[in-house]
Amino acid sequence: LTEMDGFEGNTGIIIIAATNRPDVLDSALLRPGRFDRQVSVDLPSYKGRLGILEVHARNKKLDADVSLETIARRTPGFSGAELANMLNEAAILTARRRKDAITLLEVDDAIDRVTTGMTLTPLLDSKKKRLIAYHEAGHALLMTLLKNSDPLNKVTIIPRSGGIGGFAQQTFNEEMIDSGLYTRSWLLDRITIALGGRAAEQEVFGDAEITVGASNDIQVVANLAREMVTRYGMSDLGPFALESHNQEVFLGRDLMSRSEYSDEVATRVDHQVRDIATRCYAEACRILRDHRELLDRIVDMLLEQETIDGEQFRKLVAQYVELPEKQLTTATTS
Structure with missing residues (x-):
């Protein structure tokens, strides 16, 4: 470190280092003459x-x-x-x-x-395959019907490594992803879509047949809803941040994370998060209930073809309901 200050005759030497945790660097490393210039390398555009x-x-x-x-x-x-x-x-x-x-x-x-992940052997025609088909069809149908959602790219019930029974894939708006400027309506639709699989299971098979297949979806919902409340000010608590961006415990820092608000506010935060998730889940159930005939038709096609691309899916949906204008525009320009 002493030889990095520029007092020696080695001014032609440039030292470069890389880290993905600049927040935990010692201030001695960042003094003028040492690592005093930071260049952020984002994912490629x-x-x-x-x-x-x-x-x-x-x-x-x-x-x-x-x-x-x-x-x-x-x-x-x-x-x-x-x-x-x-x-x-x-x-x-x-x-x-x-x-x-x-x-x-x-x-x-x-x-x-x-x-x-890697493609696995397709499931035989069984109750499990039909349940997965309804789960993924629930996601895909909400992606297509919700106005502020990004368009569906494909939906499949072919299993993948890592315990993935199938997936519904979107084509995300690159400008929004790169800029990080997510709107409140987009976030709410994102949460509703994530709950679409579980909502389809409940509407078709009942409470007793709900599976653990939506565990990852529910985790996404919990994270997004909490960020809306504590970081983005998108709740009834008001437009202010209650948590910082990084709450992880790291070596050299406090072993116990500190709450940045009182227990009373924490309770209100939990209520707001629960309210967002509950309202979005009710909306997902309502949409799938209102379009049950279409949902059944999508599942029949999935069981027959196992994979449906976005364009074919939208043509099928258009036979039953008028698609949102923004959805069609986005799908055309993608």
Whole structure:
């Protein structure tokens, strides 16, 4: 550290370090003349992803229908390592299928493998498969009907490694993801969508048949609802923050996390979080109940095809109900 202050004759040497926890760095490291300049390296934007894909696609043969621009638009939130891994997975799948070039099918399967895991053997026609179909159809239908939701990309009931029985995948708005400017209506619809699987289970099979398959969804709901109350000021408690961004315990810091508000306020926070989750769950149940015939039709198609892409799904829904105008616009520009 003493030789980093610039008093020696080694001014031509630049020392670079990297960390993903700048908040826990000792102040002695950050004094002028030491690590006094911080450069935040975020996940790549569209142009960055396109450049990374061009580098890793140089030694791979792509089919004429494969567009790197399209892949870059489909992968917001991917890191450079994930993009490289995705192309490598696509190349492996191409070799296994004895094809001469990587096609769109291999790219789609590779993206799914990177994000959700390896494909497992499809379930036999059984009660479990039908229950999973209703669960995922509940998510997908809410993604399509809610006005402020991002459009559905695909829904599938083919299981994946890691205990995933199926998934409903959205095409997120890249500008909003990069900027982090989430609206209150978008967050509420996001919570409603997350509760759609459990709501479908309850509406179709009853309280006694609700499964633990919605455990991850419920965790997402709890985190989003609490952040709306304690960080974003989007509740009846008022427009002020009650918690800081990072509450994790880390080496060199307090072993016990400190509450930043009183027990009385904590109780009110819990009530607000519960109120948001309860209202969104009631809304999810109402929408699925009102469109039960459509829900049953979607499940029948899922059991037959096992995977439905977003465009086919929206055509089916449009036969029963008028789609939100914003949803159609977003789906067209994606």
